[in-house]
Amino acid sequence: MHLENAYADFLTRYPTYSRTSALDTLRATEYRRLDDQRQAYLDYTGGSLYAESQLRKHMELLRKGVFGNPHSVNPASAATTEHVERTRRSVLRYFNASPDDYIAIFTLNATGALKLVGESYPFAPGGRYLLSFDNHNSVNGIREFARAKGAAFDYAPLVAPHLRLDRSKLDSLLDLADPMQDNLFAYPAQSNFSGVKHPLELVSQAQSKGWDVLLDAAAFVPTSRLDLAAVQPDFVTVSFYKMFGYPTGVGALLVRRPALAKLKRPWFAGGTVNFVSVQARAHELAPNEAAFEDGTLNYLSIPAVEIGLGHLEAIGLETINERVRCLTGWLLEELVALRHSNARPMVRVYGPVTTDSRGGTVTLNFYDPEGHLLDYRRVEELALNEGISFRTGCFCNPGAGEIAEGLTREEIQEAIDEGPGVTLQSFQRLLRHRGHKSAGSIRVSFGLATNFADAHRFREFAATFRDQSRHAIGEVTFDIDACRHTRDGS
Ligand SMILES: Cc1ncc(COP(=O)(O)O)c(C=O)c1O
Secondary structure (H helix, E strand, O other): OOHHHHHHHHHHHOHHHHHHOHHHHHHHHOOHHHHHOOOEEOEOOOOOOOOHHHHHHHHHHHHHOOOOOOOOOOHHHHHHHHHHHHHHHHHHHHOOOOOOOEEEEEEOOHHHHHHHHHHHOOOOOOOEEEEEOOOOHHHHOHHHHHHHOOOEEEEEOEEOOOOEEOHHHHHHHHOOOOOOOOEEEEEEOEOOOOOEEOOOOHHHHHHHOOOEEEEEOOOOOOOOOOOOOOOOOOEEEEEHHHHHOOOOOOEEEEEEHHHHOOOOOOOOOOOOEEEEEOOOOEEEEOOHHHHHOOOOOOOOOHHHHHHHHHHHHHHOHHHHHHHHHHHHHHHHHHHHHOEOOOOOEOEEEEOOOOOOOEOOEEEEEEEOOOOOEOOHHHHHHHHHHOOEEOEEEOOOOHHHHHHHHOOOHHHHHHHHHOOOOOOHHHHHHHHHHHOOOOOOEEEEEOOOOOOHHHHHHHHHHHHOOOOOOOOOOOOOOEEEEOOEEEEOOO
16 A cells, blocks of 8 residues: 555554654654665664764763763863763663662663673572573573572473463462572563563562562663652663664663662672772772772763653653554554465564554564465565665574474474584574474564654565565575674675
């Protein structure tokens, strides 16, 4: 359907979208580079886009200020410290976290925040680490700290096809905690694979059973409000570029004060200590966030976080949320309805196909009229020629992908047993050889600058696969190993 007609039809199906028109104005001003370059950017779960005014305000600040290394008291240092501390307060305020309840630690990204928890949490024999199948690898990786320190770890399963947590299995796993030990439960507020919003009520439920809770909010907070007065996880992790595109290289770990007392840093570094003696082989860690911020912070970028938070506040999270909800609902309906001439579905969506308790991340694969999987890498390549950016692969979330595709432990083990050096690509080849399962997929995600035309462009692109066989779409010319692309073998 032509864009204008499709838009009119969309508005009758999602009338509340018109309440978000302020974002169309912003798209035409702050994000006009997208339309100037005819780009359809659909990877907001990978990273959001910045508004031009964020850059202007940040450059203005840098141009006017004299900012030195913050570890000192000279005026240039004091100016830096003032901006860093101001930004820290703005982060707490943004999440409605009282400074009496939480501290905010600046990190490089969400991964840096997760690693701080992993390496400092007092895992020990008798204690446990419980995590959902649906998790980013930076949360999965914490299991290696648990394992090294002798704590047990378990995965809470998801149920296909909607990819929500199996609540009764989760309840039983939560019951395994000995409240006298240190137990950590980690899950994402929103899946970076399926867009599922996992219930925030799990936080207090797990806490009441003797767990500290790590809520990975990286994929949730770009389009939803997290209110830490209402929900109080012990640890919260975010990356700011996922919320407002700029700056990269700054994330945060929010820690609830009672949990802070449990964390034991495995080392000290410049900036984290009040006292170190070489002769006495002694050190005294600094209190609070200072003990966790190794070396010199990214002090010139940190003030841009306050600017970015202000940008989100000015738009209103509710407006962003509603816009993304409408576009996601429409795209899901359209994709599910796509059929080949022989009436077979063209698309398989992983996860919920309605907007109920889900965000704007839609993960899918295309199938040909015979039901054969189309190579997602070739689909990405074809999209590239159309100026459409989306993500393909496993999105660093293997657990959700394994359940979505019904991959068995035996199939995965077979790939591992082929010898050292297994990659997503070699696993994908093995699966293709054995049948039609996929170890990867296509992820389309919406964010604050998305408009209907972007969603429509993806829908029209998807429709081009009607009646196309897997051979007809051609062969991929690049390879992806370990989530990194190489082209022509380079
Ligand atoms: C849910 C979730 N957690 C953690 C991360 C890690 O974020 P970063 O790569 O910024 O450290 C991501 C990134 O995609 C994510 O989506």
